[in-house]
Amino acid sequence: xxxxxxxxxxxxxxxxxxxxxxxxxxxxxxxNGQGKTSLLEAIYYLCTxxxxxxxxxxxxxxxxxxxxxxxxxxxxxxxxxIRILYSLETGKKNIFLNEKQIYKSSEIIGxxxxxxxxxxxxxxxxxxxxxxxxxxxxxxxQASQTYLKTLMEYNRILKQRxxxxxxxxxxxxxxxxxxLEVWNASLVKKGSEIIEKRLEFINEFNGYVKNSYNEIxxxxxxxxxxxxxxxxTIDLQNIASVFNxxxxxxxxxxxARGYNxxxxxxxxxxxxxxxxxxxxxxxxxxxxxxxxxxxxxQFFYLKDKxxxxxxxxxxxxxxxxxxxxxxxxxxxxxxxxxxxxxLTDFTNVENLNKDENDxxxxxxxxEVKNVS
Numbered sequence: 001x002x003x004x005x006x007x008x009x010x011x012x013x014x015x016x017x018x019x020x021x022x023x024x025x026x027x028x029x030x031x032n033g034q035g036k037t038s039l040l041e042a043i044y045y046l047c048t049x050x051x052x053x054x055x056x057x058x059x060x061x062x063x064x065x066x067x068x069x070x071x072x073x074x075x076x077x078x079x080x081x082i083r084i085l086y087s088l089e090t091g092k093k094n095i096f097l098n099e100k101q102i103y104k105s106s107e108i109i110g111x112x113x114x115x116x117x118x119x120x121x122x123x124x125x126x127x128x129x130x131x132x133x134x135x136x137x138x139x140x141x142q143a144s145q146t147y148l149k150t151l152m153e154y155n156r157i158l159k160q161r162x163x164x165x166x167x168x169x170x171x172x173x174x175x176x177x178x179x180l181e182v183w184n185a186s187l188v189k190k191g192s193e194i195i196e197k198r199l200e201f202i203n204e205f206n207g208y209v210k211n212s213y214n215e216i217x218x219x220x221x222x223x224x225x226x227x228x229x230x231x232x233t234i235d236l237q238n239i240a241s242v243f244n245x246x247x248x249x250x251x252x253x254x255x256a257r258g259y260n261x262x263x264x265x266x267x268x269x270x271x272x273x274x275x276x277x278x279x280x281x282x283x284x285x286x287x288x289x290x291x292x293x294x295x296x297x298q299f300f301y302l303k304d305k306x307x308x309x310x311x312x313x314x315x316x317x318x319x320x321x322x323x324x325x326x327x328x329x330x331x332x333x334x335x336x337x338x339x340x341x342x343l344t345d346f347t348n349v350e351n352l353n354k355d356e357n358d359x360x361x362x363x364x365x366x367e368v369k370n371v372s
Contacts, residue, residue, distance in 0.1 A: 001112065001309045002075040002338050003043060008067040010062040012038040013366025022341075022359040025333055027352070030363035036342045039287065039363070040116075040313045043340060046072040046082045047114035047311055049095050049105040057086045057093055074112060082112070106152070110142045113250040113302045113310035117295040124294065125278055125287045127188065129268035136269060139298050143305040147197050154190040158260050161187060166258040176256050184247050187263060192240040195229055195266040201239050202227050208297035215296070215332045216289055217327065220287045221273050223290060228268040230261070288320060292329065299336060318352075319344060327353065 002023050008014040013035040030036040037053075041060075044052035051057065061068045062082055066088045074080045081097040095102045123131040141148040161183040168176045202225050213223045231243045246262045247254075254261050262295060271278040282290070295312075302310045312333075318326050318341075330353040333339055354360075362370040 001311065003046075003311060004073045004075060004304050005071075006039065006042060006046075007069075007071040008042055009067075009147070010059055010065040011042055011068045011070060012062060014042075014182050015062060015366060017366065017368060019361065019371075021338070022357060025354070025358040026338070026340045027341060027354070027358065027360045028363060029344075029360055030342075031344065034364050035366040036363045037315055038366070039361075040315055042070045043072065043311060043313060044114060044116065045070050045084055046074075047108075047112040049065060049093070049108060050086065052116060052118070054343060058088060058091070061088050067274075068152045078113070080112075082108075089221055102371075106145075109148055109357055110145060110306065113142050113306055113308055113349065114313065115295055115299045115302065115310050115315045117292060118313075118315040121291045123293070125282070129266075132269040132271075133219060133265070133267065135204075135294070135298075136198060136201060139205075139301065140197060142302055142310075143242070146198070147194075150190055150193050150197075150225075152325070154187075154194055154264070157183060157186050158263070158265060162258065162260055165255055165260070168255050169258050180251075184244065186267075186287060187260075188240050188243045188247070190367060191231075191263045192243055195227075195231060195239055195243075195267070198264065198267070199227055205297060205301060208301045209293055212293040212296035212300070212332075213289065216293060216328050221286070222275075223293060226270045226272070228270055230263060230266045292317065296332065296336075307335050312336050314339065314341040316342050316344060332355075 002178075003021055005021065006017075006019050008017040011017075017039075019039070028036045028039055041052045042048070051060065051276050054272070057068075067086060067141060069085045071081065071083045074082065081096075081098055083099075084093060085095045085096075095105065095108070096367065097108065097111075124135055137151060141151060155316060161180070164176060164180055164183060167173070168180065205223050209225060213221070231246060243262065250261055271282075271290055273282055273290070278287060278290055299310055299312055302308070316331075321329070333341075360370075360372045361368060362372075
C-alpha cells in the first residue's frame with residue numbers, strides 16, 4: 001500500500017499543504033514545533049480516523065479557523081481516496097472513502113493498516129500493562145475484524161457489569177445478583193475468546209519479534225514475549241471454566257469494590273531478554289531496541305496477514321540512538337518500502353542509508369520549504 005499524496009487544510013500549523021510522496025523513504029525534516037509531526041498525525045487520521053497524539057479533534061483546527069480537512073490518495077490494489085472533514089461549529093467529523101461517506105470508524109480499521117513508532121512508545125516496555133494490552137489489541141484488531149468486534153462487545157459488557165456490581169453493593173437486592181450471573185456468562189464467553197486469540201497471536205508473534213531484534217542487534221540477545229492472565233491458565237481447553245471459577249471465588253470482592261477484577265482487561269504481556277524480565281532488569285538501550293523491534297515485527301506481521309503493506313510512521317526515533325543503531329535501522333527500513341520518518345534539524349543524517357529514490361521534505365512554520 002502506497003500513500004501517493006497528502007493535502008491538509010487548516011490542520012494545526014498547516015493552512016494549505018500539498019505533498020507528493022516517494023514510494024520509498026520519506027524523511028520529514030524540521031525544527032521543534034514547525035509542523036513535521038503534524039504530517040504523521042494527518043496520515044494516521046486517514047488510516048484510522050483517530051488522532052495519533054490522542055488529542056481532541058477540536059484542538060487540531062488551525063487558530064481562527066472553523067474546520068480542518070485531510071485528503072489522501074492511496075494505491076492499494078486499486079485507488080482509494082480518503083477525506084476527513086471536521087467542523088468546529090458542529091463538533092462532527094465526517095469520513096469519506098472514494099467520496100462515499102462512512103459512518104463507523106471501525107469500517108476502515110484494517111483497510112489502511114498503519115504502524116507507528118513514537119517517543120511515547122517507551123511506555124510499552126516500561127509503563128503499566130494497559131500499554132501492552134493496547135499494543136497487542138491494536139495489532140490483532142487491524143488483522144481481524146472479528147477480534148475488533150469481540151473486543152468492542154467485551155468492553156460494553158464490562159461497562160454494564162461494573163454498573164451492576166455497584167448497584168449490588170449499594171442496594172443488596174437479590175434480583176441484581178441473579179442478573180449478575182447472566183452478565184458473568186457473557187463476560188466469560190467474550191473474554192475467553194479474547195484470551196484465546198491473544199495467546200495464539202503471541203505464540204506466532206514471537207517469531208516476528210526475534211527476526212526484527214536480530215536485524216538490529218544480531219544474535220547477541222534473545223527476545224521473548226509471554227502472556228500473563230488473571231484467569232491464571234494457558235490451557236486453551238479450560239479457559240472458560242477457570243474464568244468462571246475465578247469469578248465465583250472473587251464475587252464478594254468485586255461487589256465490595258464495584259469493579260471487574262477478572263478478565264483480559266486486567267492481563268499483561270511480559271517482555272524478556274535472555275530469559276530476564278525486560279521491565280525489571282533491562283537497560284535503556286535494551287528497552288529502546290525492544291520497542292523498535294516490536295514495531296518492525298508489527299509491520300511484517302500485518303503485511304503477511306492482510307497481504308497489504310502497512311503505512312509506517314516513525315516520529316523522531318533516531319534522536320536517542322547511537323550511530324551504529326541508526327545505521328542498522330536505516331538499512332532495515334529498506335525492507336519496509338514506503339515509510340515516513342521525522343527528523344530534527346540536528347539529526348546526524350550521515351548515518352542514514354538514503355538513496356536517490358528517497359525524499360527529504362523540509363518543513364518550517366507549517367509549510368513545505370524544500371523537497372530533495
